[in-house]
Every structure is written in C-alpha cells, then in structure tokens.
Amino acid sequence: QVDNVSHKDITWEQRKLIELTSVFTDGDWIEAKDQSDSGIRLVQTGNVGTTEYLDKINNAKWISEDTFQTLKCKEIYEGDILISRLPEPAGRACIMPNLGTKMITAVDCTIVRTNENNDSKFLVQYLSTPSYFKIVNTFLGGGTRQRISRNNLAEIIVPTPCNIAEQAKIGAYFSQLDHLITLHQREF
Template identity: 50%
Template sequence: MSKVLLGDVAHEHKETCKGSKDGYPIVGLEHLIPEEITLTTWDEGSENTFTKMFRKGNVLFGRRRAYLKKAAVAPFDGICSGDITVIEADPDKILPDLLPFIIQNDDLFDFAVGKSAGSLSPRVKWEHLKNYEFELPDMDKQKELAELLWAIDDTKKSYQELIAATDELVKSQFMEQFKELINHPDACSKIEDECTVFADGDWIESKDQSEEGIRLIQTGNIGNAQYLDKGERARYITEDTFDRLNCTEVKANDILISRLPDPVGRACIVPEGLGKCITAVDCTIVRLGSRILPEYFIAYTLSPFYMMQVASRETGSTRKRISRKNLGILKIPVPTIAEQETFASVVRQSDKSKFEMEQALSELTATYKRIITENLG
C-alpha cells in the first residue's frame, strides 16, 4: 500500500459536445443525490446550455457546494453542467470500479470544502482536487475492496427500496380506505376549519441566536413525514428574544409544514421531549383540532389528494412555495376518530418496520464508511 495523489491515478475528462445534443441524457447538479454513488435521475430532450461531455464509467463530482457530498458514477454517455467535474480513472494505476468510492467519501469532501473558493456559491477546481492524498493498495486488494463495496451499495439500495415501498403502502392504504370522502371534495373540510393554523415563525437573525435556550426548528428539520433532529446543528434563542419577538411556542404533536421545497408542503409531527421550541420563517404550525389524529394528518400530507392541491396553489417561478393562507384552505377528508384510529394502527406498524430498516441501513452505511476509511484513508 502506498500514498498517492488523486491526480496520480485519475484525470479530469475534458470533452465538449460540438455537434447535436440529441439523444444524450442531461445531468445537472440537482440530479446528484448527496452521498449516493449511483446516478438514478437525469433529463432527456430538455433545452439546456450545457456542453460538457462525460462517458460511461466517469465519476461526476459536484464541485459547487462540495459540502453537499454529491458524486456519482455515470451509467451512460451524456452531457452535464459546468458545475460538475468529470473524473476519469487511469486504469493502469487504479481499478475504475474503485475510484467512485475514493471520491464519494467524507475525507475527500472535507478536503474539497477546504479548497473551495467563493462566499455565496463556493466551488473547488480540479487543480486543487487532484492534490487529495490517500492510501492505495495493490490491484488485487483494489479488486477485493471494489467487489465488497459495490455489494454493500447494492444491499443499501435494497433497504432504501423497502423503505420507499413502506411509504407507498401507507399512501395507497390512505387512498383506498378514504376514497369515498376523497372522491367528494365538497364533503371535506378545510384545514383551517379543523385546526389552528399559526402564522409562520419569525425571521431569527444570527445575532438573536444562542448556544442554548429555546430550540429553533427550521425547514431543514422537516422531513417527508418525519422530524429530522440534526441535534449537532441545533440552534436556539434566549427567553428574552422569545418575549421580544412574541414567538409562538411549538408543542408536542403539533404538525409542522414547510412552505419551501423539497417538496413544498412536506410535514412532520413534533415529537415529545424537545422542550420549549419555536419555528423559523417558512415553517407553519398546524395545531390539530379534536376531530383529527396526528398520524392521520401526516398520512394525508403524503397522499396524492394533498400533493395535487399543494401543487395547484404553489406560487413563485424560480423557487416554489405555498402561502399560509393557501395551506389553510386545502381540503382534508375527516372520517370518524374510530376510522382514523384503525388507520393510525397501520401507520404505527409501518413506522416500526420502517424504523428497523432505517436502523439496519444506518449500521450498514457506518460499516461502508469504516471500510473506506481503514483501507483508503
């Protein structure tokens, strides 16, 4: 095993599309999913100004905002954004199947962040990225590592598919169980008629934040049907700031709805045990009335019935959002509490299965990262 620089074993693939772009898939930064090594989305036939070519097997590295950890293997030839650095292995020096794991690892991303320039939209250049140093084993060991890491990646994807299938099951169950109400919107209530819809949280400036005190929940804490803790990056305000801004306190079992992507209108239940909390701007608090259960409301926000309503009431051209007023007038079917309770039991069982799969996925990801660190650090 020897120490090498990335530029010793790989190079930037520089190729420009000079002819027709017809037939080439188009990849932008938005198609690279953080910490996912496989490219799964792209555009076809869309109007664009991209001219940078990539070839099957190249690694597409998101050089803008490297802290987002975007890098994936190209499964085909195509055209990509100028904010993507195309990296090609030198096969006589490194196994091409191993290169993606060297690039898609926390240590390299940390290095890239440190070499990035620009305040609003920092970018890293290949001339800096190529100086990343790491341990490279001999070819036999490289092949062994590549086979192991790709097998782990396949298993991770299987877990992700099962988790997605669990969510789809809840959605389909909701649409099936409450189809009679959904098919008759006039029989549905407005959210604002069944719940208290509070104004958005205040814009909390950095000078108002503190190291401890009242937790500030932000749009980044609102996952799709789940609260994302992000405790290591939690922000707070003092009691004095709470009183001065006349903030609304968030309570356990409130629903938080993000008015911003991705996607607009995603929601979560505020869990027990957070202590005193408030929300930031673009988070709307929905306090449920006596006729709606929290698990039912969250399943409703995952349904096509809800999502179509949100889409029809979004505003903005470059960045979509939905106003608090438009959220309040969305229609929600309100079955009996007994019917909701029956449905909620299905949701709880699904959540339990999903949690177990997410735990297994988390452990597998930790093993995956440890193998990369120990062998390619």
C-alpha cells in the same frame, strides 16, 4: 381484500385543512442576529421530513428566553404538526416530538394543532400522499425560492372520516407502516 371490516358505516367528508385545526399559523421571523448558543430550540424547515422529525442536532439553532419574549415568539409543543412551505418537497409535514426544551419554529413552517375532532397522526399521513403533493405543487409560487403560502395551504381539501376514532385507527396503522419501512431500509 380486507376481511371482517365493514366500511359502509364510515362517513367521510371533504374539509378544508384549516377547518381541522385549532391553531394554524406561521412560525417566527428569526434572523441570525437573534440566535444564541442555547435556550429555546429553533426548529427549521430542514428538521421537517415527510411524516418524520429529522433531529440534525449538530446543526441545531437556538434563541434566548429574552429574545423569545422580545419577539413574542409562538411556542410549539409536542404533538403539533409542522408543515414546511419550502421544497423539497413543499408541504411535507411531521409531528413534533418532545425535544426536552421549549421550541419555536421558523417563518417558513406552518404550525398546525388539530382540533378536538381530528387526529394529528391521520392528518400527517394524508399530508404525505401523492395526491396531496400534487395539489401543493399547483400552488407553488415565488421567484427563485418556490413556496406554498399559508393561505393556499389552509384551503387544501382533506378527505376525512367524520369519526375521530376511525381517523386514529387509520393514522396509527400508517404510522406503524412508516416505522416498519424505515427500520427495513436501515438494514440495507
């Protein structure tokens, strides 16, 4: 039971994931020969946890500025959402922190930048729900390496408060809850 909160004035709508974004594209195809010892950080699917970025600095991959220019890579920014299209689980998403360097991501990650009417923390919280993962699992395809296509991801319906301030409150609340759960788990 929630006290002193009126929910009857909050309108929700069903929107396709792609309708909530200003950027919705895949990362870059980077082969081993394209990698270097330093330069621009290559964020991989293994760095994408469910609602959290997993640094794994000992396994960090890089490309040079020249390779970035030659391959016309798409730079990702602090606050962008990365969605891993590969298991485990497919569809997991996190918000990119500032790593103190230019960043790109691999082809099996979808880069999502919410538009001005949508809150990224709210969206990432939705992208961690059991109902969302159930939908993702219905789309998994592709031989030995199961994945969800970017086109199928784009079509997933997201129940969204029309008011961005309401989205921000919900996103912040569940982000804080995630943080507290993580701290509690580390105690044991």
